[in-house]
Amino acid sequence: MDRIRPLFLLLAGLMGAAGVGLAAAATHLGSETLLRPASMMCLAHAPALLALYAGHRQIRTATSAGLVLAIGTLLFAGDLSMKQFAGASLFPMAAPTGGILMMLGWLIAGFGAFFRTRQD
Numbered sequence: 001m002d003r004i005r006p007l008f009l010l011l012a013g014l015m016g017a018a019g020v021g022l023a024a025a026a027t028h029l030g031s032e033t034l035l036r037p038a039s040m041m042c043l044a045h046a047p048a049l050l051a052l053y054a055g056h057r058q059i060r061t062a063t064s065a066g067l068v069l070a071i072g073t074l075l076f077a078g079d080l081s082m083k084q085f086a087g088a089s090l091f092p093m094a095a096p097t098g099g100i101l102m103m104l105g106w107l108i109a110g111f112g113a114f115f116r117t118r119q120d
Helices: 004-030 035-054 062-086 094-114
Strands: none
Touching: 004 035, 004 062, 035 062, 035 094, 062 094
């Protein structure tokens, strides 16, 4: 799974850029937009992916946590953005599925505390 870790850098950059762009769009569209929570999730999880990438030697579950967080964030933010701009969902229950995956990703990261690090 360590071979997919570099993907975290790409996704972190894309999520960070998307978060800023979505925040700007939300400002112009007003307070009733779905883009604000999409932006917040992108901007919260982009640095988390960077941290999991950098800390993979100290956090045994970093790669699996990062993968689940990335998929969850993409589903959640993608679904809200799709609903805002196209009026349709990616698929039924996409945003809640993404939210559950984000919560699961954080739990996986936290469970890393119970595993020995690679240097131990």
